[in-house]
Amino acid sequence: MNFRRWRTESSSVKFENDYWSYYIDQFSIENGISGDYHYVHTEGSTIIVPVLPDKNFLLINQYRYLNKKSGIEFPCGGVKRGLTPDENAQKELREETGYLARNLTKVGEFTPFTGAADEISHVFVARDLEYAPLQMDATEDIEILICSRKKVEEFIKTNQMWDGLSLAAWSLTNHLFDE
Numbered sequence: 164m165n166f167r168r169w170r171t172e173s174s175s176v177k178f179e180n181d182y183w184s185y186y187i188d189q190f191s192i193e194n195g196i197s198g199d200y201h202y203v204h205t206e207g208s209t210i211i212v213p214v215l216p217d218k219n220f221l222l223i224n225q226y227r228y229l230n231k232k233s234g235i236e237f238p239c240g241g242v243k244r245g246l247t248p249d250e251n252a253q254k255e256l257r258e259e260t261g262y263l264a265r266n267l268t269k270v271g272e273f274t275p276f277t278g279a280a281d282e283i284s285h286v287f288v289a290r291d292l293e294y295a296p297l298q299m300d301a302t303e304d305i306e307i308l309i310c311s312r313k314k315v316e317e318f319i320k321t322n323q324m325w326d327g328l329s330l331a332a333w334s335l336t337n338h339l340f341d342e
Contacts, residue, residue, distance in 0.1 A: 167193045182241045183280075203280040209252040210239035210332045211267075213260060213289040218340065220315055221260050221292070224306040227326075235308065235318045236329040239284075248285040254297065256289055259305055261296035264289030271335040275327055286332045288339060312340055 172189040179185065184204045191197040213221035226233045238259040242251040249267060257263055264287075271286045299305065310318070315333065318324040324333075 172197070181244075202278075203276075203282070205280060205282040206242040206244055207248060207283045207285060208239060208241050208275070208328065209248050209255055209285045209287060210237055210328045211252050211256045211264070211287045211289050212237050212332055212336045213256060213262060213264065213292060214340065215292065215309065219309050219311055221262065222308045222310055222315070222318075222324075223259050224308055226304055234326050235324045236326040237332055239326075239328050239332075242285075249287075252285065252287045252289070257295055257297040258299050259303070260307055261294055262289075262292040263295040265291035265293060270339070273331050273335070275331070284328055284331065286335050288336055312337070 170191050172191055174186055174188045177185045177187055182205065186202055186204055188200045188202070189197070190200050215221065221238070222235050223238055224233055224235050238256050240251065240255040240259075242248055243254070246254065249269070252267060253263060266289070268288050268290075269285060270288055272283050273286070274280075275282055275284050315324070315337075319330065319333065324330065
């Protein structure tokens with residue numbers, strides 16, 4: 164199908180912080196339609212599925228301010244300016260679990276909020292883990308969990324794992340782990 168082409172006429176940043184920028188673009192489409200497009204720009208995010216030698220997984224239980232509740236997730240975080248997704252994945256893994264991956268494999272990517280943000284989430288599987296902690300962000304309280312594949316599936320079914328990034332990462336990776 165030939166989609167109509169969109170053209171950015173102008174773009175302005177209305178607000179930004181260390182993690183994202185709020186943009187308003189003026190656009191036009193080939194058929195004469197024009198308007199404003201509001202969105203969030205980020206450097207992307209990384210989500211890591213850490214696998215232990217016994218085939219269990221490292222997960223985290225973390226409080227999420229906007230949702231006013233905690234949830235079970237895979238380690239993840241926004242890509243910091245100046246880091247590649249691979250470097251950011253290692254940093255997040257070390258901060259949130261205390262482990263470095265000797266074997267970090269990118270298995271896919273997805274957009275978590277199409278239409279409202281340009282973010283690309285990069286999904287990694289981490290193996291050959293070595294204890295090498297980094298200082299955790301001061302706003303994070305994290306409980307580390309070691310879980311079997313069956314337990315991960317149970318967390319999903321019981322809505323204890325409700326984070327969209329974690330659910331998408333699991334759907335992209337779970338076929339990689341034999342029972």
